[in-house]
Amino acid sequence: MKIITFGEVMLRLSPPGVDRFSQTDSLTMHFGGTEANVAVSLAQFGMQSAHVTRFPDHALGRSAAGYLRKYGVDTQYIQYGDGRLGLYFLETGAGSRASQIIYDRVDSAFARIGADTVDWETVLSGASWFHWTGITPALSQGAADCLLAGIQTANRLGVPVSADIVYRSNLWQYGKTPQEIMPALTQGCTLVLGSKSLFSDLYGVVGSTFQESGRALMERFPNVRYITDTKRRSISASHNQMAAKLFDGETVYKSRNHDIRSITDRIGTGDAYVAGLIYGLLTFNDLQRTVEFGAAASALKHTIAGDVNLATISEVETLANGDSSGKLKR
Numbered sequence: 001m002k003i004i005t006f007g008e009v010m011l012r013l014s015p016p017g018v019d020r021f022s023q024t025d026s027l028t029m030h031f032g033g034t035e036a037n038v039a040v041s042l043a044q045f046g047m048q049s050a051h052v053t054r055f056p057d058h059a060l061g062r063s064a065a066g067y068l069r070k071y072g073v074d075t076q077y078i079q080y081g082d083g084r085l086g087l088y089f090l091e092t093g094a095g096s097r098a099s100q101i102i103y104d105r106v107d108s109a110f111a112r113i114g115a116d117t118v119d120w121e122t123v124l125s126g127a128s129w130f131h132w133t134g135i136t137p138a139l140s141q142g143a144a145d146c147l148l149a150g151i152q153t154a155n156r157l158g159v160p161v162s163a164d165i166v167y168r169s170n171l172w173q174y175g176k177t178p179q180e181i182m183p184a185l186t187q188g189c190t191l192v193l194g195s196k197s198l199f200s201d202l203y204g205v206v207g208s209t210f211q212e213s214g215r216a217l218m219e220r221f222p223n224v225r226y227i228t229d230t231k232r233r234s235i236s237a238s239h240n241q242m243a244a245k246l247f248d249g250e251t252v253y254k255s256r257n258h259d260i261r262s263i264t265d266r267i268g269t270g271d272a273y274v275a276g277l278i279y280g281l282l283t284f285n286d287l288q289r290t291v292e293f294g295a296a297a298s299a300l301k302h303t304i305a306g307d308v309n310l311a312t313i314s315e316v317e318t319l320a321n322g323d324s325s326g327k328l329k330r
Contacts, residue, residue, distance in 0.1 A: 001047050001048060001128035001129070001282055002047075002048045002049075002050065002126055002127045002128055002129075003038075003039065003042050003047055003048065003049040003050070003127070003128060003129045003130075003131065003278065004049075004050055004051075004052065004123055004124060004127050004129070004130045004131070004150075004159075005035040005036060005038050005039040005049065005050075005051050005052070005130075005131045005132070006035055006051070006052045006053070006118075006130070006131075006132050006136060006146075006147060006150055007033050007034060007035030007036065007051075007053060007110075007132065007133060007135065007136045008033050008053060008086055008105070008108060008110035008111075008135070008136065008139060008143075009031055009032065009033035009036045009051070009053050009055070009064050009068070009086075009110075010031070010032065010033055010085065010086040010087060010088050010105060010108075011029060011030075011031055011060065011064070011085050011086070011087050011088075012029070012030040012031065012032055012087075012088055012089075012090055012267075012306075012307060013027040013028070013029060013087065013088075013089050013090070014027060014028045014030070014089070014090040014091070014092065015027060015028070015091060015092075016028060017092070018092050018093070018094040019091075020091055021089070021091050027089075030305075030306045030307055031063075031064045031067040031068070031307070032267065032268060032306065032307025032308060033053070033307075034133050034135055034164065034268075034270075034271050035051065035131060035132060035133055035136070035271075036051045036053070036068060036073070036308075037268045037271035037272070037275075037307050037308050037309070038131050038271050038274050038275045038278070039051045039068070039073045040068065040071045040072070040073055040308040040309070040310075041271065041272055041275035041276070041297065041301075041308065041309040041311075042275050042278065042279060043071055043072030043073050044071070044072070044309065044310055044311065044312060045275070045279050045312075045313050046313070047279065047282075048074065049072070049073050049074065050073065050074035050075070050076065050077055050123070051068055051073050051074070051075065051077070051078070052077045052078070052118060052123060052150075053078055053079070053110055054078070054079040054080070054081060054083075054109050054110045054112065054113045054117075055078060055079070055080050055085065055109055055110075056080070056081070056082070056083055056084055056085050056109040057080035057081055057082070060085045061080055061085060061109065062080075064085065065078050071308060071310070077118070077123050079113070079117060079118075080109075081109060081112065082109065082112065083107060083108055083109030083110070083111065083112045084107065084108055084109060085108065085109065086103075086104070086105030086108040086110065087103075087104040087105065088101055088102065088103045088104065088105065089101065089102040089104070090267065092237075092265070093237035093238075094237055094238055095236050095237060095238055096236055096237070097237060098237050099237060099266065105139075106173075108139070110139065110143065111139045111140040111142070111143060112140070112142065113140070113142050113143050113146050114142050114145075114146065115142055115145035115146050115149060116146075116149070117146065118146055118149070118150065120149055120150045120153035120154075121153060121157075123150075124150070124153050124154050124157050124159050125157070127154070127157070127159045128159070128160075128282055129159065129160050129161075129162065129278055129282065130150065130151070130154040130159050130160070130161045130162070131161070131162045131163070131274065131278065132147055132150070132151070132161070132162075132163055132185070133163065133164040133165070133166065134163070134164065134165045134166050134167030134168070134178065134182060135166070135167065135168055135171065137167075137178075137181050137182065137185060138167055138168055138171035138172045138178065139171060140174055141174050141175075141176065144176070144181050144185075147185060148184060148185055151185055151188040151189075152188060154188065155188045155223070160190040160191070160281075161188055161189045161190050161191075162189065162190060162191035162192070162193070162274065162277075162278060163185065163186060163189045163191070163192055163193065164193040164194075164270065164271075164274055165182065165186065165192060165193065165194040165198055165202060166193075166194070166198070166270075167182065167198075167202070178202060179201075179202060179203075182202050182203075183202070183203055186202075186203070186221055186224075187221055187223065188223060189221065189223060189224055190223060190224065190225050190226065191224070191225065191226040191227075191228065191277070191278075191281070192217065192221075192224055192226070192227050192228070193227075193228050193229065193230075193270075193273075193274060194227070194229060195210075195229050196209075196210060196213040199213050199216070199217050200213075203217065203220055203221075205217050205220055210227075210229065210245065210247065210252065211247060211252055214227040214247040214249070215249065218249055225248065225249070226246060226247065226248055226281070227246075227247045228244065228245065228246045228247070228277060228291070228294075229244070229245055230242055230243070230244045230245075230270065230273055230295070230298065231243050231244070231245070237263070238261070238262055238263050239260070239261050239262070239263065240260045240263060240266070240302070241257055241258065241259050241260065242257070242258050242260065242269075242295065242298060242299065243255050243256065243257040243258065243295060244273060244277075244291050244294055244295040244298070245291065246277070246287055246290065246291040246294075248287060251287075253287045253288045253290075253291045254291070255291045255292050255294070255295035255296075256292065256295070256322065258295060258296070258298075258299035258319075258324070259324075260299055260302045260303075263302045263303075264302060264303050264304060264305055265301075265302065265304060265305045265306060266302060267306075267307050268301055268306070268307040268308060268309060269298045269299075269301045269302055269309075270298065271301075271307075271308075271309070272297045272298045272300070272301035272309035272311070273294045273295065273297060273298035274294070275294075275297060275309065276293045276294035276295070276296065276297030276298065276316060277290060277291070277293075277294035279293065279294075279297075280293045280294060289320075292320040292321075293316055293317065293320050295320070296316045296317070296319040296320035297309060297311060297316045299319060300315060300316060300319060
C-alpha cells in the first residue's frame with residue numbers, strides 16, 4: 001500500500017539528555033515534521049510511504065532527504081529550491097520541569113512552495129491514503145493552495161484523506177485565518193483527528209459530548225467517516241497517561257489507558273498515533289483493534305528518542321494486547 005504525506009520537515013536541535021539550553025555547548029541534531037513522522041512510522045510497519053515537501057538546495061536539505069530515505073521513506077517527490085530549512089530547538093523537561101520548544105521557521109523553503117508545483121495526479125496515482133495536518137496551511141498561501149489541490153485530486157482518484165487539524169494559531173502570518181482556510185480542506189477528509197473545542201473554534205460545530213460533536217462535524221462534512229482524538233494526563237514531564245477514541249458515526253471505540261513512565265521523548269507521539277490508526281484502518285477489519293493499535297504505537301513512541309517512531313508491528317501489537325512488561329527478548 002502506498003501512503004502519501006505532505007508537509008514541512010525541520011531540523012531539530014536539542015541539548016544532550018535533559019540539560020537546559022543555558023547548560024550546554026553542544027546540540028544534538030534530528031530531522032522531523034509531523035506529516036513526515038507519520039510516513040516514517042508507516043514505513044517501519046512495512047508500508048510504502050512517500051513524503052512530499054520542499055527543501056533548500058544545499059547540504060542540510062539533502063541531509064534531511066537522506067534522513068527520510070534512511071528510514072524507508074520514498075523521497076522522489078521532494079523539491080529543492082531557494083529559502084532556508086526551518087529549525088526548532090527543544091529543551092527536554094524532567095519531573096516537574098516542562099519541556100519547551102522554540103521555533104525558527106519563518107520564510108522556509110517549504111513555505112515558498114507554489115500552488116501548482118506538485119503533480120498530484122502522478123503523486124497520488126495508485127495511492128491508498130493521503131495525510132496532512134493543520135500546520136501545513138498555516139505556513140503560506142502557496143502551501144495552503146498546494147494542499148487543497150492535493151486533497152481535491154485525492155478525492156477525484158478515490159484516495160482516503162486524513163487530517164490532524166491542530167493548526168498552531170501563532171503560525172498564521174500571511175493574512176488568512178484558519179477559519180477561512182481549514183473548512184475547504186476538511187471538506188475532502190475521510191478521517192479527522194481533533195477535539196470538541198477545535199471543532200467549535202474552526203467550524204462552529206458544537207456538541208456537549210465527543211459523540212455529539214462528532215455527529216455534527218459529519219453533518220457539516222459528509223465525506224468524513226471517522227473522527228478520533230487522544231486524551232492525555234500529564235502527571236509530570238516524565239510520567240503521562242494516555243488513551244484514544246475513534247468514532248464511526250454510531251459507536252465510540254476506546255483504547256485501554258496507557259501509563260507511560262520515564263518518558264524518553266514526547267515529540268511525535270501524536271503522529272505515531274495517527275500512523276497506527278492509518279495502518280489499522282487499511283489492514284484490520286476491526287475498529288477496536290485499530291484504536292488499540294494506534295494508542296499502543298503512540299505509547300511506544302514515548303520511549304524512542306527523536307521525532308519519529310521506530311517501533312515495529314510486533315512491538316505495537318504486544319503492547320496493544322496488554323503486555324507492558326518490557327520483558328527482555330532473546
